[in-house]
Amino acid sequence: MPFCQTKCLYCAFYQQASRQQAEDAYVEALLKEIAHDAKLEQIRTATIDSVFFGGGTPTSLSPANAGRLLAAVREQFHLAPDAEVTMEGRVHDLVPEKIEAWLVGGVNRISLGVQSFDTALRRRVGRIDAREEVLRRLALLRREDVTIIADLIYGLPGQDLASWLADIRTLAEADVDGMDLYQLNIFPGSDLEKALRTGRVLACADLAGQADLYLAARDQLLAEGTERLSFFHWRRRRLSVWLRRRRQFRRPKLYAAEGTFCLSADGIPRRKAHHDDGASAGRARAAPLRQPGQRPGEGLRRFPPPDDARFAARGARICAMRPFTCRMSGRRSKDGC
Ligand SMILES: C[S@@+](CC[C@H](N)C(=O)[O-])C[C@H]1O[C@@H](n2cnc3c(N)ncnc32)[C@H](O)[C@@H]1O
Numbered sequence: 001m002p003f004c005q006t007k008c009l010y011c012a013f014y015q016q017a018s019r020q021q022a023e024d025a026y027v028e029a030l031l032k033e034i035a036h037d038a039k040l041e042q043i044r045t046a047t048i049d050s051v052f053f054g055g056g057t058p059t060s061l062s063p064a065n066a067g068r069l070l071a072a073v074r075e076q077f078h079l080a081p082d083a084e085v086t087m088e089g090r091v092h093d094l095v096p097e098k099i100e101a102w103l104v105g106g107v108n109r110i111s112l113g114v115q116s117f118d119t120a121l122r123r124r125v126g127r128i129d130a131r132e133e134v135l136r137r138l139a140l141l142r143r144e145d146v147t148i149i150a151d152l153i154y155g156l157p158g159q160d161l162a163s164w165l166a167d168i169r170t171l172a173e174a175d176v177d178g179m180d181l182y183q184l185n186i187f188p189g190s191d192l193e194k195a196l197r198t199g200r201v202l203a204c205a206d207l208a209g210q211a212d213l214y215l216a217a218r219d220q221l222l223a224e225g226t227e228r229l230s231f232f233h234w235r236r237r238r239l240s241v242w243l244r245r246r247r248q249f250r251r252p253k254l255y256a257a258e259g260t261f262c263l264s265a266d267g268i269p270r271r272k273a274h275h276d277d278g279a280s281a282g283r284a285r286a287a288p289l290r291q292p293g294q295r296p297g298e299g300l301r302r303f304p305p306p307d308d309a310r311f312a313a314r315g316a317r318i319c320a321m322r323p324f325t326c327r328m329s330g331r332r333s334k335d336g337c
C-alpha cells in the first residue's frame, strides 16, 4: 500500500503522499486484481494461511477502503480458519474507527513502525508523534485481542547506546508481543544520505557501531527472556501465529503478490508502473505466481541462523540476500542494499 502521510528521512520504500483520490483509485485497481487472481487455479484451490498487507502504510487507508479490501480477501480467497491476517502501518493511525474496521475485517496481527521512542530522534527522521503519544496509542490497541509487533531501527542519526537500550526497555513497557529490529540501511541517493553528506543531520553509527548496538540489544532481550527468531525478529510471547508464520516461510507452497511491490529484490521492476497512473493494477501481470514448492520471491530475504560472531567481527550486513539488482541504485549486489 504505497501511501504515507509523511516521508521519513531514512526510507526508500516505494511510496507516495496519501491522497484520498489516489487511494480510492488504487484500491479499485487492487480489488480488480484480487478478483482476477482469485480465479486462478493455483489460488482457487489453495488454503491461505497468511495474508500480509504491507507498506508503505496500509494503516493509512480510510476505514472504508480497508474494510473493502479485507472483505474481498475474505470472500474471494479460501482462508484457513486460523489464518493470520496482518496489517502493517504507523502508530499514528491507531485511532478507534480504523482499529474497528481492521478487526471487523479479520485482522489479527498489527505490525507497526515505531523506529524509536525517543521524541527528538523521531522528529529528526520525520516521524510524527512524540513518545507519550506513541505509548498512548499502543495502549489503546493493547486493549484489543490482536498481536502487536513493533519495528525499531538501530543506527539512526544521533542515536547512542543509551537511547537505543532505553527503546528496547520501552518495548516491554508497551507490552508488544514481538519486535523487528532493523539495522539502518542508508540507500545511495536517499534523503538520508544527502542529509548526512551535507551535515544536515547528526551522524549515524558505522557498521561496527551498528554491530555494538545489535549486540547490546540482543543481550538485553535475551536477559528479559525474549526469544530470538532471526537477526531481525524477536518474540516476547509464545504465540501460535508466530510459529505458524515461521513454518510457512520455511516451507512455502504458494506465494501470491497483489499490488505494487515495495522493493524489487529479485531485479524485476514489477508492479511499479501499475500504480503510477493510479488505476491499472489489472494490467500489471508481471509478477509470476510462485510454483508449488518454490521459495517465496527468489532473492527475497532469507533468514540465516543468527551468527553474532560473524556480525560482531566484521560489522557485516545482517540481511543475507541472494544476488539481486537494487531498483533504487540499479546496482547488482550480493550483500543487500
Ligand atoms: C515498509 S515499512 C512500513 C512501516 C510503516 N510505514 C512505518 O514506517 O511506520 C517497514 C519497516 O521497514 C523499516 N525500514 C524502513 N526504512 C529502513 C531503512 N532505511 N533501514 C532499515 N529499516 C528500514 C522500518 O522499521 C519500517 O517500520
Ligand code: SF4
Binding pocket: 003, 004, 005, 006, 007, 008, 011, 012, 013, 015, 055, 056, 057, 090, 113
Ligand atoms: S518508514 Fe513507513 S511511514 Fe515512513 S516513509 Fe517509509 S513506509 Fe512511509
